[in-house]
Amino acid sequence: MKRNLNFPKYVSIQTTSFCNARCVFCPNEETRNLFPVRIMDRGLFHKIIDECSEYENIERIILYLNNEPLTDPHLVERINYAKEKVPWASVHILSNGSLLTDDLSDNLINSRLDWIGFSIHGVTKKTFEAAMGLDYDSTFQRVLRFIDRAKEKRNSKDFIMITFLRHAYLTLEEKEAAIKFWSDKGIERISYFDGPISRAGNVKNLPKVRHRKTQGCSTIWATEMIHIVENGDVVFCCMDWRREVVLGNINKQDIHEVWNSQLYDVMRDRRDGRRESGESFICKRCEAAISSVQQVEVMNAFTEKLKVGSYPKRCLSKFILLSCIFACALFYSSYFWLFKKLRGKLILGGS
Numbered sequence: 594m595k596r597n598l599n600f601p602k603y604v605s606i607q608t609t610s611f612c613n614a615r616c617v618f619c620p621n622e623e624t625r626n627l628f629p630v631r632i633m634d635r636g637l638f639h640k641i642i643d644e645c646s647e648y649e650n651i652e653r654i655i656l657y658l659n660n661e662p663l664t665d666p667h668l669v670e671r672i673n674y675a676k677e678k679v680p681w682a683s684v685h686i687l688s689n690g691s692l693l694t695d696d697l698s699d700n701l702i703n704s705r706l707d708w709i710g711f712s713i714h715g716v717t718k719k720t721f722e723a724a725m726g727l728d729y730d731s732t733f734q735r736v737l738r739f740i741d742r743a744k745e746k747r748n749s750k751d752f753i754m755i756t757f758l759r760h761a762y763l764t765l766e767e768k769e770a771a772i773k774f775w776s777d778k779g780i781e782r783i784s785y786f787d788g789p790i791s792r793a794g795n796v797k798n799l800p801k802v803r804h805r806k807t808q809g810c811s812t813i814w815a816t817e818m819i820h821i822v823e824n825g826d827v828v829f830c831c832m833d834w835r836r837e838v839v840l841g842n843i844n845k846q847d848i849h850e851v852w853n854s855q856l857y858d859v860m861r862d863r864r865d866g867r868r869e870s871g872e873s874f875i876c877k878r879c880e881a882a883i884s885s886v887q888q889v890e891v892m893n894a895f896t897e898k899l900k901v902g903s904y905p906k907r908c909l910s911k912f913i914l915l916s917c918i919f920a921c922a923l924f925y926s927s928y929f930w931l932f933k934k935l936r937g938k939l940i941l942g943g944s
């Protein structure tokens with residue numbers, strides 16, 4: 594067993610390249626046709642896990658990456674293999690829950706999975722379906738049944754997490770309603786992210802950033818996590834939906850070799866601003882980059898078009914406030930102009 598600080602603490606593995614949802618804040622819609630739908634080979638998966646089992650500093654094995662993990666027919670087997678080989682690491686997944694069947698739910702609950710997160714971006718049918726493109730009735734029925742079943746065998750406080758983010762269809766009232774809804778179901782791990790991001794410009798309809806120079810990355814995954822997609826390619830990070838920066842391939846190399854390669858170091862240098870990078874370098878388009886100068890380049894009409902949600906409400910209140918200020922200014926300037934005129938006339942009339 595090695596303790597090697599030149600090895601990632603977190604390993605994120607894309608065991609399938611497919612997602613069945615169509616979330617409005619996700620690059621999936623634009624990128625899903627770029628690569629074939631594939632399931633990772635068992636041999637490759639075992640190679641990754643076997644190497645991880647040699648390092649005691651591995652803390653997490655994350656069996657999803659820009660995909661829906663329940664589309665992997667071998668998921669439960671992989672969870673058990675990972676946990677058996679690397680019992681000190683936390684093994685977890687994040688799913689939209691729509692593909693859960695009773696059998697799969699039982700298999701997951703009875704597996705060695707440490708925890709599962711459900712990404713559920715609304716609690717009303719209208720919001721959920723508009724945001725995720727999934728069927729509300731069947732997904733909620735499946736997730737709620739999973740929660741009930743899990744409570745019988747697992748400590749649901751640790752085992753289940755619900756996560757959602759602010760998006761154009763989610764009102765502030767629904768955000769609060771969602772927190773209450775899941776709390777009432779006994780869920781304690783509820784994670785809310787305050788806003789969608791373009792994920793390095795990969796979501797067409799979201800505002801994009803462009804940094805002139807990057808000085809690092811604000812996320813933990815930049816320095817501590819390796820990201821391996823279904824064909825074994827190591828991509829720079831989970832923002833890299835288009836596989837723009839491929840650093841090696843685990844079919845031909847091992848994780849340690851890629852993680853410590855010269856190419857990886859060059860990319861780290863570019864990310865951290867120690868080396869020049871081209872205008873289109875992924876970190877220069879990423880909201881998570883640390884930059885001294887940041888400029889919002891594109892404000893897409895996406896959020897403005899929508900009739901519900903917090904953005905239009907905010908726009909409306911800003912508009913009302915500015916209108917009030919403008920009306921007051923107009924009233925007082927007219928008043929003073931009239932007063933001056935009348936006073937002139939009164940003085941002239943009196944003399």
Ligand code: SF4
Pocket residue numbers: 793809810811812815829830831832833864875876879880881882883
């Ligand atoms: S700044 Fe670069 S490394 Fe960090 S999340 Fe964005 S694209 Fe990834």
